Amino acid sequence: MTQIAASGAAQLFVREAGRVRRDFTLGAGNAALIAGITRRLAGHPLAIALAASWLRVEDLDAVYARVLHEAGALTAAGGDSDGRRGLNVVAQRSWDLLPPGARAAALRLSVAPDFDPLHAPALGVTPDELDTLLTHSFAEAYLPGSERLRLYPALGGLLAGQGAQHPDLMIGAREVHAAHYLGWFTARPPEDPAVDAERENILIACRAALTLGTLEAAHAEHLLAHHDRRGLHGSGTETFAALADDAEDAQAPAQVQAALQVACMWLAFGAGRLLDAQTLAGQFLAGPLAADAASRMKVLNTLSVVRATQGQVQVSVDLLGQALALAVELGDRTRQLYYRLNLLTHLTFLGNAPELRLQLTALEAQLPDLPPCWRGRSGSRRWACACTYPRRMRNARHFWSRLGRCWTLAGP
Numbered sequence: 001m002t003q004i005a006a007s008g009a010a011q012l013f014v015r016e017a018g019r020v021r022r023d024f025t026l027g028a029g030n031a032a033l034i035a036g037i038t039r040r041l042a043g044h045p046l047a048i049a050l051a052a053s054w055l056r057v058e059d060l061d062a063v064y065a066r067v068l069h070e071a072g073a074l075t076a077a078g079g080d081s082d083g084r085r086g087l088n089v090v091a092q093r094s095w096d097l098l099p100p101g102a103r104a105a106a107l108r109l110s111v112a113p114d115f116d117p118l119h120a121p122a123l124g125v126t127p128d129e130l131d132t133l134l135t136h137s138f139a140e141a142y143l144p145g146s147e148r149l150r151l152y153p154a155l156g157g158l159l160a161g162q163g164a165q166h167p168d169l170m171i172g173a174r175e176v177h178a179a180h181y182l183g184w185f186t187a188r189p190p191e192d193p194a195v196d197a198e199r200e201n202i203l204i205a206c207r208a209a210l211t212l213g214t215l216e217a218a219h220a221e222h223l224l225a226h227h228d229r230r231g232l233h234g235s236g237t238e239t240f241a242a243l244a245d246d247a248e249d250a251q252a253p254a255q256v257q258a259a260l261q262v263a264c265m266w267l268a269f270g271a272g273r274l275l276d277a278q279t280l281a282g283q284f285l286a287g288p289l290a291a292d293a294a295s296r297m298k299v300l301n302t303l304s305v306v307r308a309t310q311g312q313v314q315v316s317v318d319l320l321g322q323a324l325a326l327a328v329e330l331g332d333r334t335r336q337l338y339y340r341l342n343l344l345t346h347l348t349f350l351g352n353a354p355e356l357r358l359q360l361t362a363l364e365a366q367l368p369d370l371p372p373c374w375r376g377r378s379g380s381r382r383w384a385c386a387c388t389y390p391r392r393m394r395n396a397r398h399f400w401s402r403l404g405r406c407w408t409l410a411g412p
Contacts, residue, residue: 004031009038009048016052020135024055033064040067046154047087049137050094057097066093091158094136105129106138106151107166108173110159113200114150122180148197174208181205182219190225206243210250217259224263233270240264258295266302266412277306297326298412301339308346317346
């Protein structure tokens with residue numbers, strides 16, 4: 001009795017059994033049964049927890065008899081016990097004991113790697129169904145200090161098998177999951193820290209939406225802004241490269257494919273992978289997606305900043321001039337301002353005073369559209385004066401650099 005009481009497996013069984021039967025304790029009358037159950041299940045924690053949950057519907061003798069009856073399935077060919085075999089058998093029995101609504105809820109939640117309980121109703125899972133999954137040890141709170149839940153990863157095989165038997169339910173679950181998380185994500189600022197916890201769900205939603213044909217370019221642009229503003233350039237490059245491949249395989253609309261490829265090259269630049277960004281931009285401009293003026297504009301700007309970083313300032317100016325022309329053609333006043341500011345920086349570096357005055361004149365016409373931190377009593381006349389004389393070029397470059405920190409775009 002003392003040896004059984006000191007066993008971690010027995011203690012786990014008693015603790016889990018106490019969740020469904022508050023009066024359950026270890027005693028001389030049940031110690032042998034508990035030891036037999038845990039031994040037969042090879043001490044596998046989840047298998048033990050699932051078996052203990054059966055006490056909700058049957059007594060300990062029946063639990064022991066059922067586990068003992070499955071002894072053949074729990075023993076390897078050489079006679080050694082295998083905890084994974086025990087888990088498979090116990091999990092199937094626990095699945096059979098779940099009410100139909102809880103089974104459907106488990107399949108719906110299996111689409112998500114984890115979730116905040118507040119999102120469960122939007123995923124089609126009621127509080128009662130969620131409580132049933134927790135009580136029957138199908139779900140767990142796994143992050144200390146967090147209320148986030150997940151289905152036990154070790155049950156993935158069982159859930160995949162059950163999901164294959166209910167394809168319509170799984171298709172509906174993916175549709176609901178994608179619509180919910182993409183809607184939730186785009187309704188808040190991309191840099192919102194709350195997005196970090198849901199990033200994996202958002203990526204799963206994007207992949208599902210690609211398959212379903214519901215992913216929009218705006219979703220990709222919002223996801224780019226999230227990675228850009230949160231400084232996730234390296235991981236974001238790999239994420240968008242995979243999404244771009246998926247979009248091509250799914251034959252997604254051209255705007256969606258373009259948005260994903262533009263995001264990939266922009267984040268590659270942010271990660272310092274200049275050659276990758278340059279290669280991706282070159283391939284894009286030589287391909288059919290470059291026919292879209294808005295996408296071509298963003299790629300030209302991306303290639304411009306890459307060339308500037310590489311020290312090829314005149315090439316950067318030429319590319320940025322092409323991007324600016326497209327921004328004017330498209331009526332994109334935000335990017336006109338942003339591109340002109342970059343042009344001012346590069347032209348100042350080159351000492352091209354005539355072109356500087358030309359761009360300042362165009363910028364002055366847009367003064368009413370400038371953010372407050374760009375405007376002041378000195379106005380554009382001071383800017384023009386600062387850039388007119390070569391001896392003031394260094395001060396002007398410093399001025400444009402400070403000005404750029406007042407207002408930036410997330411992405412190209």
